[in-house]
Amino acid sequence: MKFRIIAVVLAVILLGTTLVELWIQPASVRITDSSKPVELKLVPRHHATNVTSLHIEGRGKIDGEAELTLVMNGQPYKTERINGPVKFSWRLDWYATEAVVKYTPLTAKHGTITLRYHFASP
Numbered sequence: 413m414k415f416r417i418i419a420v421v422l423a424v425i426l427l428g429t430t431l432v433e434l435w436i437q438p439a440s441v442r443i444t445d446s447s448k449p450v451e452l453k454l455v456p457r458h459h460a461t462n463v464t465s466l467h468i469e470g471r472g473k474i475d476g477e478a479e480l481t482l483v484m485n486g487q488p489y490k491t492e493r494i495n496g497p498v499k500f501s502w503r504l505d506w507y508a509t510e511a512v513v514k515y516t517p518l519t520a521k522h523g524t525i526t527l528r529y530h531f532a533s534p
Contacts, residue, residue: 438467438528443515446474446523454511456531465532466506468513472498474523483512498525506531 439457443450456463470480474494482490482502492500513527 438469438530440526440528442527443472443525446476446478446515446520446525447517449517450515452513452515452527454513454527454529454531456509460509460531460533462533463507463509463531464505464534466502466504466511466529467532468502468504468511468527468529470494470498470500470525470527472523472525474498474517474520474525476517476519476521478515478517478520480525480527481514481516483514484508494525498523 439454441452441454443452454466454468468482470492473496475496477493477495480492480494480500481488482504490502490504492502494500509531511529511531515525
């Protein structure tokens, strides 16, 4: 009986930890061909209805210049000009359940960029 209780408690802890990780762990998208423009649609990993913020981190390396633009209501909202080693972080008030990021190469021909993102809700 004692072992059953311990097993149930451990199962609940492991399940809870997994659910928390899925809930808060960032999703990611990758730009693998830095020579071509691309539009990325970011969506939450879980069903989010009351989104209040968005966190996007960019990491990677490209051999030239490019721009990443977060679009809101069809208009540029935030732009990051990147070159060489890519490392940036955006923390924004955001109230939509999706976001669009446009990648536009200027002189970049080679390299990759990974965007990790998380939609937060209260």
